[in-house]
Amino acid sequence: MRTIHGSPFSRTNYVIWTMKELGLDYNVNPISPMAGETRKPEYLVLNPNGLVPTLEEDGFVLWESLAINFYLAKNNGNGKLWADNPHHEAKIMQWCIFGAVNVDKPAVDYILHKNALPEEMREVAILNAAEQTLIPLLQVVEGQLADGEYLVDNRFTLADLTLAAILDYPRKSGYDLSPYPAIGAWLDRCLNRPARIAMSAPV
Numbered sequence: 001m002r003t004i005h006g007s008p009f010s011r012t013n014y015v016i017w018t019m020k021e022l023g024l025d026y027n028v029n030p031i032s033p034m035a036g037e038t039r040k041p042e043y044l045v046l047n048p049n050g051l052v053p054t055l056e057e058d059g060f061v062l063w064e065s066l067a068i069n070f071y072l073a074k075n076n077g078n079g080k081l082w083a084d085n086p087h088h089e090a091k092i093m094q095w096c097i098f099g100a101v102n103v104d105k106p107a108v109d110y111i112l113h114k115n116a117l118p119e120e121m122r123e124v125a126i127l128n129a130a131e132q133t134l135i136p137l138l139q140v141v142e143g144q145l146a147d148g149e150y151l152v153d154n155r156f157t158l159a160d161l162t163l164a165a166i167l168d169y170p171r172k173s174g175y176d177l178s179p180y181p182a183i184g185a186w187l188d189r190c191l192n193r194p195a196r197i198a199m200s201a202p203v
């Protein structure tokens, strides 16, 4: 029995996308941070950070969306989403870590302070800083995509899934990606995959 704890409107969606790509069976326990459900004692036993997502699989518990995705892809993918040699594995990890460590924070700050937070909580200084921080990071991704349709091994891997999931929301919130045509085309390619589209269906 595999359960993913977390509202699909959170980083939980990175893991749901992975499970859909891999064709795995799963249940979603749609607990919501907004409703304070991640701070309840029964949830803190699973994830002492009080954050989503958390994976529970036959008594095995794992948190951090990237670690969950590595675990699922390495052990269930038969090469899908993952690598066929150590160099590709290292490159997939490089792009995923780059996404989680460098891109995620300014991307989330941008979304929150552009339109997700209630208006009185939005700060223009944070929005502008996020916008500026993203520029050199997007230039790096644009440079990589100038040479191919995907980030690693010319096929869709966890590297693409991770970065596309992170960059989807700033674009939806209005971040101007027109200076980065390769990113725009690649995002469309990734987000139009059947597994991603299936995520909007009831789980």
Ligand SMILES: N[C@@H](CCC(=O)N[C@@H](CS)C(=O)NCC(=O)O)C(=O)O
Binding pocket: 010, 011, 012, 033, 038, 050, 051, 052, 053, 063, 064, 065, 066
């Ligand atoms: N690095 C963590 C971040 C998890 C995270 O920040 N989750 C947010 C939702 S997207 C959350 O649970 N927030 C609840 C809170 O801050 O109380 C991961 O990728 O799993």
